[in-house]
Amino acid sequence: MINNHREGSSSPPAVHARDLGVVRGGKPVLKKLEFSVPRGTVTGLLGPSGCGKTTLMRAVVGAQARVTGRLEVLGERAGSAALRHRLGYVTQAPSVYLDLTTRQNLDYYAAVLGVPRAERADQVDAALTDVDLHSHADALAANLSGGQRSRVSLAVALLGAPELLVLDEPTVGLDPVLRRSLWDLFHRLAAERGATLLISSHVMDEADRCDRLMLMREGGILAEGTPGELRARTGTDSVEDAFLRLVGDAADDEGNDGDNDEGNGEGNGGNGARRRAADQAAGRDGSTAEVSR
Numbered sequence: 001m002i003n004n005h006r007e008g009s010s011s012p013p014a015v016h017a018r019d020l021g022v023v024r025g026g027k028p029v030l031k032k033l034e035f036s037v038p039r040g041t042v043t044g045l046l047g048p049s050g051c052g053k054t055t056l057m058r059a060v061v062g063a064q065a066r067v068t069g070r071l072e073v074l075g076e077r078a079g080s081a082a083l084r085h086r087l088g089y090v091t092q093a094p095s096v097y098l099d100l101t102t103r104q105n106l107d108y109y110a111a112v113l114g115v116p117r118a119e120r121a122d123q124v125d126a127a128l129t130d131v132d133l134h135s136h137a138d139a140l141a142a143n144l145s146g147g148q149r150s151r152v153s154l155a156v157a158l159l160g161a162p163e164l165l166v167l168d169e170p171t172v173g174l175d176p177v178l179r180r181s182l183w184d185l186f187h188r189l190a191a192e193r194g195a196t197l198l199i200s201s202h203v204m205d206e207a208d209r210c211d212r213l214m215l216m217r218e219g220g221i222l223a224e225g226t227p228g229e230l231r232a233r234t235g236t237d238s239v240e241d242a243f244l245r246l247v248g249d250a251a252d253d254e255g256n257d258g259d260n261d262e263g264n265g266e267g268n269g270g271n272g273a274r275r276r277a278a279d280q281a282a283g284r285d286g287s288t289a290e291v292s293r
């Protein structure tokens, strides 16, 4: 599902990073990242738990301290006040007021965002339609399921029609039908409103729903491209296998860079290291399609 890229040649990418680094807790968690996210695309950020997806998203929305290098968002420096109304960000923890109903939450956030009073009801209705929550519009958030609360958070992010939506694992805890309808919504937002979506996921079977992917590992970008390009580059049939192949190749490269004391030259030793690195990256002990968790 490759989007036609709608960005004009003169329009800067939605996100542009050069030599981007972040230190957290005294440790470098993002290391010299270089990438661009084209406008009007659904770009997936995939990688195992702890590889730095959330940190990267926080840097993009201007919520991360100790960012070094260059990071431009919609042509502005990340974190600049001019971006406040052009971005929507949904964290992994739904941020809704439990003592308000779904509609009251949306109405409140619309007011905070400065949506004119006369437009508020329409915008709230549109957001409720987008996330399919009309049937729970008057339910207290406290009485919603976890997945429903995440959708309220997503609806909040849609208010004001932001140009860039940064969504941290928006489909966690949702059933397959809802997941599909949200992915359809993400593509509609890109195709019909020209929005750019940067979406993190650790579920590899969602990778094929993205126009483009950035595969992350240990604070770096392992590879980027369309799902088809990544499959073709690695000679694999799925993005999950492409990821594991790339992790294995990176482990081989790292192994070749140093001395190999174990080295009796047996294929099994190398394959074992490669396999361990891939399994570790995938967080897998069996045949799960998830990268981690």
Ligand SMILES: Nc1ncnc2c1ncn2[C@@H]1O[C@H](COP(=O)(O)OP(=O)(O)OP(=O)(O)O)[C@@H](O)[C@H]1O
Binding pocket: 024, 025, 029, 047, 048, 049, 050, 051, 052, 053, 054, 055, 056, 202
């Ligand atoms: N508040 C913090 N203080 C110090 N280090 C942190 C903090 N939050 C995260 N880290 C570290 O930063 C690294 C990247 O974490 P991050 O949350 O960005 O990863 P992630 O890929 O989003 O993981 P997940 O998929 O589990 O959400 C991890 O090594 C983590 O331990």
